[in-house]
Amino acid sequence: MPEGHTLHRLAKLHQRRYAGSTVRVSSPQGKFAASFVDGRRFVRAEAHGKHLFHVYGPDTTVHVHLGLYGTFAEFPHPVLEPVGQVRMRLAGPTHWTDLRGPTRCEVLTDVEVAALRARLGPDPLRRDAKPEVAHARVARSRQSLAVLLLDQSVLAGVGNVYRAEVLFRHGVHPLVPGNEVDRALWDDLWLDLTVLMRGGVKTGRIDTVRPEHMPDVTGRAPRKDRHGGEVYVYRRTGQPCLVCGTPVAAAELAGRNLYWCPTCQPA
DNA sequence: GATCTATGTAGAT
DNA sequence: TCTACCTAGATCG
Structure with missing residues:
Protein backbone atom coordinates (compact mmCIF):
# COMPACT_ATOMS: atom_id res chain seq x y z
CA MET A 1 0.00 0.00 0.00
CA PRO A 2 2.82 2.40 0.40
CA GLU A 3 3.58 5.38 -1.75
CA GLY A 4 5.49 8.30 -0.28
CA HIS A 5 2.49 9.74 1.53
CA THR A 6 2.17 6.57 3.63
CA LEU A 7 5.76 6.82 4.86
CA HIS A 8 5.48 10.51 5.69
CA ARG A 9 2.28 9.79 7.56
CA LEU A 10 4.02 7.04 9.52
CA ALA A 11 6.99 9.31 10.23
CA LYS A 12 4.67 11.94 11.70
CA LEU A 13 2.84 9.34 13.77
CA HIS A 14 6.04 7.76 15.11
CA GLN A 15 7.46 11.20 15.84
CA ARG A 16 4.42 12.00 17.95
CA ARG A 17 4.29 8.64 19.74
CA TYR A 18 7.94 7.88 20.38
CA ALA A 19 10.23 10.89 19.90
CA GLY A 20 12.04 11.80 23.10
CA SER A 21 11.09 8.55 24.82
CA THR A 22 13.06 5.51 25.78
CA VAL A 23 11.63 2.62 23.78
CA ARG A 24 11.68 -1.15 23.88
CA VAL A 25 12.49 -2.72 20.53
CA SER A 26 12.32 -6.41 19.74
CA SER A 27 12.08 -8.75 16.79
CA PRO A 28 9.71 -11.58 17.71
CA GLN A 29 10.48 -13.11 14.31
CA GLY A 30 14.23 -12.75 14.92
CA LYS A 31 15.16 -11.29 11.55
CA PHE A 32 16.02 -7.81 12.85
CA ALA A 33 18.91 -7.01 15.20
CA ALA A 34 16.74 -5.18 17.72
CA SER A 35 19.35 -5.25 20.51
CA PHE A 36 21.22 -2.38 18.81
CA VAL A 37 18.40 0.01 19.67
CA ASP A 38 16.41 -1.66 22.48
CA GLY A 39 16.25 0.54 25.57
CA ARG A 40 17.57 3.60 23.77
CA ARG A 41 16.04 7.02 23.34
CA PHE A 42 14.08 7.45 20.11
CA VAL A 43 15.33 10.81 18.81
CA ARG A 44 13.19 11.41 15.73
CA ALA A 45 11.42 9.88 12.75
CA GLU A 46 11.57 11.13 9.20
CA ALA A 47 10.80 9.98 5.69
CA HIS A 48 12.43 10.48 2.31
CA GLY A 49 10.40 9.09 -0.56
CA LYS A 50 9.28 5.60 0.39
CA HIS A 51 12.00 5.21 3.03
CA LEU A 52 11.36 5.65 6.76
CA PHE A 53 14.10 6.46 9.25
CA HIS A 54 14.01 6.03 13.04
CA VAL A 55 16.96 8.01 14.38
CA TYR A 56 18.35 6.88 17.76
CA GLY A 57 21.65 8.74 17.72
CA PRO A 58 24.93 9.03 15.83
CA ASP A 59 25.45 6.01 13.57
CA THR A 60 22.27 4.38 14.81
CA THR A 61 19.32 4.77 12.47
CA VAL A 62 16.74 2.11 11.77
CA HIS A 63 15.89 2.15 8.09
CA VAL A 64 12.55 0.67 7.00
CA HIS A 65 11.30 0.12 3.48
CA LEU A 66 7.86 -1.47 3.30
CA GLY A 67 8.18 -2.80 -0.23
CA LEU A 68 4.96 -4.13 -1.64
CA TYR A 69 3.71 -5.96 1.44
CA GLY A 70 5.05 -4.25 4.51
CA THR A 71 2.68 -2.75 7.09
CA PHE A 72 2.79 -1.09 10.49
CA ALA A 73 -0.06 -1.67 12.92
CA GLU A 74 -0.34 0.43 16.07
CA PHE A 75 -2.16 -0.16 19.34
CA PRO A 76 -2.45 1.49 22.76
CA HIS A 77 -1.03 -0.32 25.77
CA PRO A 78 -1.18 -3.03 27.06
CA VAL A 79 1.29 -4.85 24.82
CA LEU A 80 -0.08 -8.18 23.59
CA GLU A 81 1.64 -11.42 22.62
CA PRO A 82 2.92 -11.24 19.03
CA VAL A 83 0.78 -13.01 16.45
CA GLY A 84 2.43 -14.35 13.29
CA GLN A 85 5.59 -12.94 11.78
CA VAL A 86 6.54 -9.64 13.45
CA ARG A 87 9.83 -8.23 12.13
CA MET A 88 10.08 -5.32 14.56
CA ARG A 89 8.07 -4.41 17.60
CA LEU A 90 8.49 -0.91 19.02
CA ALA A 91 6.95 -0.01 22.38
CA GLY A 92 6.84 3.53 23.78
CA PRO A 93 5.18 5.17 26.76
CA THR A 94 1.59 4.95 25.51
CA HIS A 95 1.52 2.86 22.32
CA TRP A 96 3.27 -0.01 20.59
CA THR A 97 3.57 -0.86 16.92
CA ASP A 98 4.32 -4.03 14.95
CA LEU A 99 6.09 -4.07 11.59
CA ARG A 100 5.39 -6.99 9.27
CA GLY A 101 6.65 -8.00 5.85
CA PRO A 102 9.02 -5.13 5.03
CA THR A 103 11.58 -5.32 2.26
CA ARG A 104 14.10 -3.68 4.60
CA CYS A 105 14.40 -3.21 8.35
CA GLU A 106 18.01 -2.63 9.36
CA VAL A 107 20.31 -0.49 11.50
CA LEU A 108 22.46 1.89 9.43
CA THR A 109 25.40 4.16 10.18
CA ASP A 110 25.21 7.84 9.23
CA VAL A 111 27.42 7.17 6.21
CA GLU A 112 25.10 4.41 5.06
CA VAL A 113 22.05 6.63 5.50
CA ALA A 114 23.74 9.39 3.52
CA ALA A 115 24.63 6.96 0.73
CA LEU A 116 21.09 5.68 0.57
CA ARG A 117 19.62 9.17 0.46
CA ALA A 118 22.12 10.23 -2.18
CA ARG A 119 20.54 7.67 -4.48
CA LEU A 120 17.10 9.27 -4.08
CA GLY A 121 15.77 12.16 -6.11
CA PRO A 122 13.90 15.09 -4.59
CA ASP A 123 10.72 14.20 -2.67
CA PRO A 124 7.66 16.39 -3.34
CA LEU A 125 6.71 15.98 0.33
CA ARG A 126 9.97 17.42 1.66
CA ARG A 127 10.54 21.14 2.10
CA ASP A 128 14.16 20.78 0.98
CA ALA A 129 13.15 19.28 -2.39
CA LYS A 130 14.34 21.02 -5.55
C1' DG B 1 -10.53 -22.46 2.07
C1' DA B 2 -8.05 -21.66 -2.16
C1' DT B 3 -6.54 -18.47 -5.37
C1' DC B 4 -5.46 -14.11 -7.22
C1' DT B 5 -3.43 -9.71 -7.07
C1' DA B 6 -0.80 -5.53 -5.57
C1' DT B 7 0.42 1.44 -4.12
C1' DG B 8 8.01 -1.91 -4.60
C1' DT B 9 12.76 -2.94 -5.10
C1' DA B 10 17.07 -5.64 -5.39
C1' DG B 11 19.66 -8.82 -7.50
C1' DA B 12 20.40 -12.37 -10.90
C1' DT B 13 20.45 -13.38 -15.80
C1' DT C 1 13.76 -8.91 -18.42
C1' DC C 2 12.89 -12.14 -14.85
C1' DT C 3 12.38 -13.72 -10.12
C1' DA C 4 12.27 -13.52 -5.16
C1' DC C 5 10.52 -11.44 -1.41
C1' DC C 6 6.36 -13.54 1.55
C1' DT C 7 1.40 -9.90 3.52
C1' DA C 8 -3.42 -9.43 3.28
C1' DG C 9 -7.65 -8.05 1.15
C1' DA C 10 -10.72 -9.27 -2.63
C1' DT C 11 -12.62 -12.74 -5.27
C1' DC C 12 -13.87 -17.38 -6.50
C1' DG C 13 -16.12 -21.78 -5.60
Whole structure:
Protein backbone atom coordinates (compact mmCIF):
# COMPACT_ATOMS: atom_id res chain seq x y z
CA MET A 1 0.00 0.00 0.00
CA PRO A 2 2.82 2.40 0.40
CA GLU A 3 3.58 5.38 -1.75
CA GLY A 4 5.49 8.30 -0.28
CA HIS A 5 2.49 9.74 1.53
CA THR A 6 2.17 6.57 3.63
CA LEU A 7 5.76 6.82 4.86
CA HIS A 8 5.48 10.51 5.69
CA ARG A 9 2.28 9.79 7.56
CA LEU A 10 4.02 7.04 9.52
CA ALA A 11 6.99 9.31 10.23
CA LYS A 12 4.67 11.94 11.70
CA LEU A 13 2.84 9.34 13.77
CA HIS A 14 6.04 7.76 15.11
CA GLN A 15 7.46 11.20 15.84
CA ARG A 16 4.42 12.00 17.95
CA ARG A 17 4.29 8.64 19.74
CA TYR A 18 7.94 7.88 20.38
CA ALA A 19 10.23 10.89 19.90
CA GLY A 20 12.04 11.80 23.10
CA SER A 21 11.09 8.55 24.82
CA THR A 22 13.06 5.51 25.78
CA VAL A 23 11.63 2.62 23.78
CA ARG A 24 11.68 -1.15 23.88
CA VAL A 25 12.49 -2.72 20.53
CA SER A 26 12.32 -6.41 19.74
CA SER A 27 12.08 -8.75 16.79
CA PRO A 28 9.71 -11.58 17.71
CA GLN A 29 10.48 -13.11 14.31
CA GLY A 30 14.23 -12.75 14.92
CA LYS A 31 15.16 -11.29 11.55
CA PHE A 32 16.02 -7.81 12.85
CA ALA A 33 18.91 -7.01 15.20
CA ALA A 34 16.74 -5.18 17.72
CA SER A 35 19.35 -5.25 20.51
CA PHE A 36 21.22 -2.38 18.81
CA VAL A 37 18.40 0.01 19.67
CA ASP A 38 16.41 -1.66 22.48
CA GLY A 39 16.25 0.54 25.57
CA ARG A 40 17.57 3.60 23.77
CA ARG A 41 16.04 7.02 23.34
CA PHE A 42 14.08 7.45 20.11
CA VAL A 43 15.33 10.81 18.81
CA ARG A 44 13.19 11.41 15.73
CA ALA A 45 11.42 9.88 12.75
CA GLU A 46 11.57 11.13 9.20
CA ALA A 47 10.80 9.98 5.69
CA HIS A 48 12.43 10.48 2.31
CA GLY A 49 10.40 9.09 -0.56
CA LYS A 50 9.28 5.60 0.39
CA HIS A 51 12.00 5.21 3.03
CA LEU A 52 11.36 5.65 6.76
CA PHE A 53 14.10 6.46 9.25
CA HIS A 54 14.01 6.03 13.04
CA VAL A 55 16.96 8.01 14.38
CA TYR A 56 18.35 6.88 17.76
CA GLY A 57 21.65 8.74 17.72
CA PRO A 58 24.93 9.03 15.83
CA ASP A 59 25.45 6.01 13.57
CA THR A 60 22.27 4.38 14.81
CA THR A 61 19.32 4.77 12.47
CA VAL A 62 16.74 2.11 11.77
CA HIS A 63 15.89 2.15 8.09
CA VAL A 64 12.55 0.67 7.00
CA HIS A 65 11.30 0.12 3.48
CA LEU A 66 7.86 -1.47 3.30
CA GLY A 67 8.18 -2.80 -0.23
CA LEU A 68 4.96 -4.13 -1.64
CA TYR A 69 3.71 -5.96 1.44
CA GLY A 70 5.05 -4.25 4.51
CA THR A 71 2.68 -2.75 7.09
CA PHE A 72 2.79 -1.09 10.49
CA ALA A 73 -0.06 -1.67 12.92
CA GLU A 74 -0.34 0.43 16.07
CA PHE A 75 -2.16 -0.16 19.34
CA PRO A 76 -2.45 1.49 22.76
CA HIS A 77 -1.03 -0.32 25.77
CA PRO A 78 -1.18 -3.03 27.06
CA VAL A 79 1.29 -4.85 24.82
CA LEU A 80 -0.08 -8.18 23.59
CA GLU A 81 1.64 -11.42 22.62
CA PRO A 82 2.92 -11.24 19.03
CA VAL A 83 0.78 -13.01 16.45
CA GLY A 84 2.43 -14.35 13.29
CA GLN A 85 5.59 -12.94 11.78
CA VAL A 86 6.54 -9.64 13.45
CA ARG A 87 9.83 -8.23 12.13
CA MET A 88 10.08 -5.32 14.56
CA ARG A 89 8.07 -4.41 17.60
CA LEU A 90 8.49 -0.91 19.02
CA ALA A 91 6.95 -0.01 22.38
CA GLY A 92 6.84 3.53 23.78
CA PRO A 93 5.18 5.17 26.76
CA THR A 94 1.59 4.95 25.51
CA HIS A 95 1.52 2.86 22.32
CA TRP A 96 3.27 -0.01 20.59
CA THR A 97 3.57 -0.86 16.92
CA ASP A 98 4.32 -4.03 14.95
CA LEU A 99 6.09 -4.07 11.59
CA ARG A 100 5.39 -6.99 9.27
CA GLY A 101 6.65 -8.00 5.85
CA PRO A 102 9.02 -5.13 5.03
CA THR A 103 11.58 -5.32 2.26
CA ARG A 104 14.10 -3.68 4.60
CA CYS A 105 14.40 -3.21 8.35
CA GLU A 106 18.01 -2.63 9.36
CA VAL A 107 20.31 -0.49 11.50
CA LEU A 108 22.46 1.89 9.43
CA THR A 109 25.40 4.16 10.18
CA ASP A 110 25.21 7.84 9.23
CA VAL A 111 27.42 7.17 6.21
CA GLU A 112 25.10 4.41 5.06
CA VAL A 113 22.05 6.63 5.50
CA ALA A 114 23.74 9.39 3.52
CA ALA A 115 24.63 6.96 0.73
CA LEU A 116 21.09 5.68 0.57
CA ARG A 117 19.62 9.17 0.46
CA ALA A 118 22.12 10.23 -2.18
CA ARG A 119 20.54 7.67 -4.48
CA LEU A 120 17.10 9.27 -4.08
CA GLY A 121 15.77 12.16 -6.11
CA PRO A 122 13.90 15.09 -4.59
CA ASP A 123 10.72 14.20 -2.67
CA PRO A 124 7.66 16.39 -3.34
CA LEU A 125 6.71 15.98 0.33
CA ARG A 126 9.97 17.42 1.66
CA ARG A 127 10.54 21.14 2.10
CA ASP A 128 14.16 20.78 0.98
CA ALA A 129 13.15 19.28 -2.39
CA LYS A 130 14.34 21.02 -5.55
CA PRO A 131 12.06 20.16 -8.50
CA GLU A 132 14.61 21.53 -10.99
CA VAL A 133 17.00 18.74 -9.98
CA ALA A 134 14.41 16.18 -11.07
CA HIS A 135 13.63 18.10 -14.25
CA ALA A 136 17.30 18.12 -15.22
CA ARG A 137 17.22 14.30 -15.14
CA VAL A 138 13.89 14.09 -16.98
CA ALA A 139 14.89 16.55 -19.69
CA ARG A 140 17.97 14.63 -20.70
CA SER A 141 16.27 11.24 -20.85
CA ARG A 142 14.63 9.53 -23.81
CA GLN A 143 12.70 7.26 -21.46
CA SER A 144 8.97 7.73 -21.11
CA LEU A 145 7.60 10.03 -18.46
CA ALA A 146 5.72 7.03 -17.02
CA VAL A 147 9.00 5.22 -16.35
CA LEU A 148 10.76 8.35 -15.08
CA LEU A 149 8.01 9.15 -12.57
CA LEU A 150 8.54 5.76 -10.90
CA ASP A 151 12.33 6.08 -10.91
CA GLN A 152 13.15 6.91 -7.31
CA SER A 153 16.50 8.39 -8.29
CA VAL A 154 14.67 10.97 -10.44
CA LEU A 155 12.10 11.87 -7.81
CA ALA A 156 11.31 10.01 -4.61
CA GLY A 157 7.92 8.95 -3.31
CA VAL A 158 5.70 8.68 -6.38
CA GLY A 159 4.23 5.22 -6.94
CA ASN A 160 1.91 3.63 -9.45
CA VAL A 161 -1.27 5.37 -8.27
CA TYR A 162 0.09 8.92 -8.16
CA ARG A 163 1.88 8.33 -11.47
CA ALA A 164 -1.31 7.36 -13.29
CA GLU A 165 -3.36 10.10 -11.67
CA VAL A 166 -1.01 13.05 -12.13
CA LEU A 167 -0.55 12.23 -15.83
CA PHE A 168 -4.31 12.05 -16.25
CA ARG A 169 -4.92 15.33 -14.43
CA HIS A 170 -2.59 17.11 -16.84
CA GLY A 171 -3.76 15.35 -20.01
CA VAL A 172 -0.29 13.93 -20.60
CA HIS A 173 0.16 10.62 -22.42
CA PRO A 174 2.29 8.23 -20.30
CA LEU A 175 4.72 7.48 -23.14
CA VAL A 176 5.81 11.08 -23.78
CA PRO A 177 9.63 11.00 -23.69
CA GLY A 178 11.29 12.88 -20.86
CA ASN A 179 13.24 15.13 -23.21
CA GLU A 180 9.96 16.53 -24.55
CA VAL A 181 8.83 17.64 -21.07
CA ASP A 182 9.57 21.34 -20.70
CA ARG A 183 10.12 23.12 -17.43
CA ALA A 184 6.62 24.62 -17.34
CA LEU A 185 4.93 21.23 -17.69
CA TRP A 186 7.28 19.69 -15.15
CA ASP A 187 6.57 22.44 -12.65
CA ASP A 188 2.82 21.89 -13.14
CA LEU A 189 3.18 18.16 -12.52
CA TRP A 190 5.41 18.73 -9.51
CA LEU A 191 3.08 21.28 -7.93
CA ASP A 192 0.13 18.96 -8.42
CA LEU A 193 2.07 16.08 -6.83
CA THR A 194 2.81 18.19 -3.77
CA VAL A 195 -0.89 19.00 -3.41
CA LEU A 196 -2.12 15.44 -4.00
CA MET A 197 0.50 13.82 -1.79
CA ARG A 198 0.03 16.28 1.08
CA GLY A 199 -3.64 15.39 0.93
CA GLY A 200 -2.62 11.73 1.13
CA VAL A 201 -0.51 12.40 4.23
CA LYS A 202 -3.48 14.08 5.92
CA THR A 203 -6.11 11.48 5.09
CA GLY A 204 -4.16 8.26 4.57
CA ARG A 205 -5.95 7.76 1.25
CA ILE A 206 -5.23 8.69 -2.34
CA ASP A 207 -7.92 11.02 -3.66
CA THR A 208 -7.31 12.69 -6.99
CA VAL A 209 -10.75 13.42 -8.45
CA ARG A 210 -11.77 17.07 -8.67
CA PRO A 211 -15.18 17.86 -7.16
CA GLU A 212 -16.79 18.54 -10.56
CA HIS A 213 -15.87 15.04 -11.76
CA MET A 214 -16.79 13.17 -8.60
CA PRO A 215 -19.07 10.26 -9.44
CA ASP A 216 -22.36 9.91 -7.60
CA VAL A 217 -21.33 7.69 -4.73
CA THR A 218 -24.73 7.45 -3.09
CA GLY A 219 -26.13 3.97 -3.25
CA ARG A 220 -22.79 2.55 -4.32
CA ALA A 221 -20.52 0.41 -2.16
CA PRO A 222 -17.40 2.25 -0.98
CA ARG A 223 -14.29 1.67 -3.05
CA LYS A 224 -12.59 -1.56 -2.14
CA ASP A 225 -9.15 -0.73 -3.46
CA ARG A 226 -6.67 -0.34 -0.70
CA HIS A 227 -5.71 3.18 -1.67
CA GLY A 228 -9.18 3.92 -0.39
CA GLY A 229 -9.95 7.05 -2.35
CA GLU A 230 -11.54 8.20 -5.57
CA VAL A 231 -9.26 8.13 -8.61
CA TYR A 232 -9.60 8.86 -12.34
CA VAL A 233 -7.85 5.91 -13.95
CA TYR A 234 -5.83 3.73 -11.56
CA ARG A 235 -7.19 0.18 -11.75
CA ARG A 236 -10.29 1.36 -13.60
CA THR A 237 -9.51 -0.61 -16.77
CA GLY A 238 -12.50 -0.66 -19.14
CA GLN A 239 -14.62 1.59 -16.95
CA PRO A 240 -15.76 4.92 -18.39
CA CYS A 241 -13.43 7.89 -17.93
CA LEU A 242 -14.95 10.23 -15.34
CA VAL A 243 -14.42 13.18 -17.70
CA CYS A 244 -15.20 11.92 -21.22
CA GLY A 245 -16.65 8.42 -20.88
CA THR A 246 -14.00 6.66 -22.97
CA PRO A 247 -13.08 3.25 -21.48
CA VAL A 248 -9.89 3.50 -19.41
CA ALA A 249 -6.95 1.76 -21.10
CA ALA A 250 -4.29 -0.40 -19.41
CA ALA A 251 -0.95 -1.85 -20.44
CA GLU A 252 2.12 -3.28 -18.78
CA LEU A 253 5.23 -1.13 -18.91
CA ALA A 254 8.52 -2.20 -17.34
CA GLY A 255 6.71 -4.76 -15.21
CA ARG A 256 4.16 -2.32 -13.78
CA ASN A 257 0.56 -1.74 -14.74
CA LEU A 258 -0.13 1.53 -16.48
CA TYR A 259 -3.57 3.16 -16.78
CA TRP A 260 -4.68 6.11 -18.90
CA CYS A 261 -7.58 7.62 -20.83
CA PRO A 262 -6.87 7.45 -24.59
CA THR A 263 -9.06 10.51 -25.21
CA CYS A 264 -8.03 12.83 -22.36
CA GLN A 265 -4.36 11.84 -22.72
CA PRO A 266 -3.76 11.71 -26.49
CA ALA A 267 -0.44 10.47 -27.85
C1' DG B 1 -10.53 -22.46 2.07
C1' DA B 2 -8.05 -21.66 -2.16
C1' DT B 3 -6.54 -18.47 -5.37
C1' DC B 4 -5.46 -14.11 -7.22
C1' DT B 5 -3.43 -9.71 -7.07
C1' DA B 6 -0.80 -5.53 -5.57
C1' DT B 7 0.42 1.44 -4.12
C1' DG B 8 8.01 -1.91 -4.60
C1' DT B 9 12.76 -2.94 -5.10
C1' DA B 10 17.07 -5.64 -5.39
C1' DG B 11 19.66 -8.82 -7.50
C1' DA B 12 20.40 -12.37 -10.90
C1' DT B 13 20.45 -13.38 -15.80
C1' DT C 1 13.76 -8.91 -18.42
C1' DC C 2 12.89 -12.14 -14.85
C1' DT C 3 12.38 -13.72 -10.12
C1' DA C 4 12.27 -13.52 -5.16
C1' DC C 5 10.52 -11.44 -1.41
C1' DC C 6 6.36 -13.54 1.55
C1' DT C 7 1.40 -9.90 3.52
C1' DA C 8 -3.42 -9.43 3.28
C1' DG C 9 -7.65 -8.05 1.15
C1' DA C 10 -10.72 -9.27 -2.63
C1' DT C 11 -12.62 -12.74 -5.27
C1' DC C 12 -13.87 -17.38 -6.50
C1' DG C 13 -16.12 -21.78 -5.60
